[in-house]
Amino acid sequence: MMVGVTNLTKTYGDTIALDGVTVEWGSGLHCIAGPNGSGKTTLMRVLAGLTRPDAGTIDSPDSLGYAFQEPNIYPDLTVSENLDVFQSLTGGRTAWRETLVERLRLGPERDRKATNLSGGFKKKLDLALALLKEPDALILDEPLADLDPATRRRLVAVATTYAEDNCVLACTHNLGAFRDEYATLTVVVDAAIHRRQTRSELESGPGAAYEDVLDDAGPQRGNGF
Amino acid sequence: MDVTSLLGKELTWGRHKFVALLVILVVLPAIFAYSTFAFQHVLPTDAPVGVAPQEASVTEDDLNIATAALTFFSDPQTYDSEDAAMRALSRERVYAVISVPPDLTDESLGTAHFDVYVSGSIVPYQQPAQALTSIVSYTLDDQLPREVTASRTVVGTDYNLSEYMIPMFLLALVSLVALVYLPYTFDQEAAVIDRLRVETSLYAVVASKLAFFAALLVVPLAVFDVTSAFAGTDLHVLSLGTAIVTLLTFLLLGLVATTLMLLLGLGTWGRIANLLVMLFVLTFSGLAYPVGFFSPARRWFVRQVPTHYSAVTARGFVLRDDPIGLYSDWLLGLAACVVVAAVLFAGTVELYERRA
Numbered sequence: 001m002m003v004g005v006t007n008l009t010k011t012y013g014d015t016i017a018l019d020g021v022t023v024e025w026g027s028g029l030h031c032i033a034g035p036n037g038s039g040k041t042t043l044m045r046v047l048a049g050l051t052r053p054d055a056g057t058i059d060s061p062d063s064l065g066y067a068f069q070e071p072n073i074y075p076d077l078t079v080s081e082n083l084d085v086f087q088s089l090t091g092g093r094t095a096w097r098e099t100l101v102e103r104l105r106l107g108p109e110r111d112r113k114a115t116n117l118s119g120g121f122k123k124k125l126d127l128a129l130a131l132l133k134e135p136d137a138l139i140l141d142e143p144l145a146d147l148d149p150a151t152r153r154r155l156v157a158v159a160t161t162y163a164e165d166n167c168v169l170a171c172t173h174n175l176g177a178f179r180d181e182y183a184t185l186t187v188v189v190d191a192a193i194h195r196r197q198t199r200s201e202l203e204s205g206p207g208a209a210y211e212d213v214l215d216d217a218g219p220q221r222g223n224g225f
Numbered sequence: 226m227d228v229t230s231l232l233g234k235e236l237t238w239g240r241h242k243f244v245a246l247l248v249i250l251v252v253l254p255a256i257f258a259y260s261t262f263a264f265q266h267v268l269p270t271d272a273p274v275g276v277a278p279q280e281a282s283v284t285e286d287d288l289n290i291a292t293a294a295l296t297f298f299s300d301p302q303t304y305d306s307e308d309a310a311m312r313a314l315s316r317e318r319v320y321a322v323i324s325v326p327p328d329l330t331d332e333s334l335g336t337a338h339f340d341v342y343v344s345g346s347i348v349p350y351q352q353p354a355q356a357l358t359s360i361v362s363y364t365l366d367d368q369l370p371r372e373v374t375a376s377r378t379v380v381g382t383d384y385n386l387s388e389y390m391i392p393m394f395l396l397a398l399v400s401l402v403a404l405v406y407l408p409y410t411f412d413q414e415a416a417v418i419d420r421l422r423v424e425t426s427l428y429a430v431v432a433s434k435l436a437f438f439a440a441l442l443v444v445p446l447a448v449f450d451v452t453s454a455f456a457g458t459d460l461h462v463l464s465l466g467t468a469i470v471t472l473l474t475f476l477l478l479g480l481v482a483t484t485l486m487l488l489l490g491l492g493t494w495g496r497i498a499n500l501l502v503m504l505f506v507l508t509f510s511g512l513a514y515p516v517g518f519f520s521p522a523r524r525w526f527v528r529q530v531p532t533h534y535s536a537v538t539a540r541g542f543v544l545r546d547d548p549i550g551l552y553s554d555w556l557l558g559l560a561a562c563v564v565v566a567a568v569l570f571a572g573t574v575e576l577y578e579r580r581a
Contacts (some may be wrong), residue, residue, distance in 0.1 A: 049423070049424050050581055051581050071416075072418075075413070129420060
């Protein structure tokens, strides 16, 4: 399973969000990092078909799951009803749904309206919805933001297990949480791929490597980075 | 002190929401006021009336004489036959039909009797029609060598104002669902729209919503029907014709509402824009007052508004139990408007996905 883009360009008015990006990922867990506004979320949205590029080609599987930075869930429906809607829409297996509910510890919250869930449970429900159809590729956009350490570990564990047979792209600043799990680190800076390294090339771990990259790159586009 | 600080905060908020406040505090009252004052001009002195020959021997001169006399207090339209004039009466192109007898200038003949037909379904024109009958009688008696009499005949069921209002309430409800509740659901589901776009498409999302609410509209149709029957009226709310006009009107307004929501970001602005569209529809569709009661300019304008034809056909089906064929051209026109709205919606989806 390969996921990638070739010569991808996307602009919003005068702002270049992606500038001729070419990159490819296979099975496994891949971290994508970069300063705010560097273009990584745009890259993920293009891969998912949520944003149309101006130019370039996209190679992504038909079955792709997306866990959003802001959970995309029906606020007025309960956890179970959210799962029902998307299971019906995507044809997910009931046994797999129950596995997800159990792994993400959503069971006790089944009958609670999504709007009343804590931030962590909203994230977990969002991840469950993304995984419900057992996609060939999974995109995690800032999956660990604002989560307590226990919830963070649980989400990383679920993502890591899923990455054993599938491609998982984790767009995150929190690289330390993926220290022992990632296959590659891709750093996006100023609408382009700044650096791409495998785990073996990053002996000190992705978090430290990301810091190095930030130091190397210097101030960019006035975003304080 | 707290109140002063909080008032300061409200002022700051007000500066940020200046345009919204302008719409709510200035534009909406202006629209309300205008639409209210517009009714001051509801003086059906130039309401369109049909002039038709009673029989084949009526000459063009006879029709011209009658038409000339009617011009002083109405806007007469000449028809070749009574049938054509009565069809126009059903379609609310005219609000009365004056049936002209032959040989108006032959004083050797006895009394010339004019029939004035009015539709029992156009309740606001019932009283003016009584005055019209008297005026026809007096005016023509003065101007013609023959003695003239006129009598008023109500065509179809003679309804009261409450019954007349039922089709108006039905279309107002359709407008409310399409232009207020549907946008509200989009606003509520904006939080999940990206996931829906990953798993399916905006077209599927919108199609399912339109289908759901269109199906639900059978419920108010049935409620209106049952309530009307319970009240002992002769209304026909639950019929194929009413269902068709309700469906086409809902699809048209629903697509307009969805297009505006997508253009304006699935949020508050989209809902405000749709509220304005609803006020426009309620004001300029001739829902309550037949359009012929207004000035020629406003009459022309209202006849360019597709939902005006929804109002007339709904009255036709509910009050007059008219056959669908009588309005086939207007229903096809409404269907064409739905197609145009669907094309505009598709263009907006394209724009939305490029901007997303």
